[in-house]
Amino acid sequence: FEAAVREAYEAGLLGKNIQGLGIDFDLYTFVGAGAYICGEETALLESLEGKQGKPRFKPPFPAGYGLYGRPTTINNTQSLASVPAIIRNGHAWFAGLGPEGSGGxxxxxxxxxxxxxxxxxxxxxxxxxxxxxxxxxxxxxxxxxxxxxxxxxxxxxxxxxxxxxxxxxxxxxxxxxxxxxxxxxxxxx
Incomplete structure (x- = not known):
């Protein structure tokens, strides 16, 4: 993974002014202790903050009060892995891959x-x-x-x-x- 991140920086896909678009995007990796519970989004935030990976009481939800008290978006890898194909083919194509209500x-x-x-x-x-x-x-x-x-x-x-x-x-x-x-x-x- 670290090699892929390095390649993305070298190719101008990450970092300052990516692809000359005036957009800065840095990616940081963090290796946690591997506790199963850290699959729960607020337990993951606790782990990233250096605390024991235990779920937080909700509300507040991470979108309003997340990592270090800042608004935070958390996505799973399956969602992120779908993004390139959706951008390439469109959302209607992706939704059409499955039955109504369970597309993709x-x-x-x-x-x-x-x-x-x-x-x-x-x-x-x-x-x-x-x-x-x-x-x-x-x-x-x-x-x-x-x-x-x-x-x-x-x-x-x-x-x-x-x-x-x-x-x-x-x-x-x-x-x-x-x-x-x-x-x-x-x-x-």
Whole structure:
């Protein structure tokens, strides 16, 4: 990452007067202690300020009172990774990648009992069966038992329910779970 940041400065994409546009933009990196809780935005702010990474009471929200008491915007990497494609192709294109109300692309981090675990960038609304096929199917040809479709904090869905779902907010909510973080955990028999 640090090499990429250095290259961006050298190419004039970061720093003073980027691309001759009169815009200054510096990027700073910070390595925290790696605590899971720091995925919560206010716990991240606490960590960046050198404090223990514990969530703050809200309100106030970071947009009004964030890093060192200043207004702060916090975005996740998936949102930022989508920006170049949206700028290149337009927002209507991006929204059209998935069903209404769940448009765009998502990063699915598939783990568990699959042949090819990994990260897959796919349109929202992809049928679960298709996602499973892209991952090589259930490990060693075993039967699917259940799936946690959105990370460890969302309800488990049994095989007979998840097989007919599409991977989007509405479908998973109707099935009794949630899209969550997009971390799909597959369990075999």
């Amino acid at each position: 692309a998502a990063l699915f981090s598939v783990s568990g009992h699959v042949e090819k675990p990994g990260n897959y960038e796919l349109p929202m609304g992809i049928p679960f069966r298709e996602l499973l096929d892209l991952c090589g199917g259930v490990w060693r040809g075993r039967e699917l038992k259940a799936v946690i479709p959105g990370g460890s904090s969302v309800p488990v869905l049994p095989a007979d329910v998840i097989k007919d779902c599409t991977m989007d907010y509405n479908s998973l909510q109707q099935a009794g779970s949630s899209f969550g973080t997009g971390a799909v955990m597959v369990m075999d028999e």
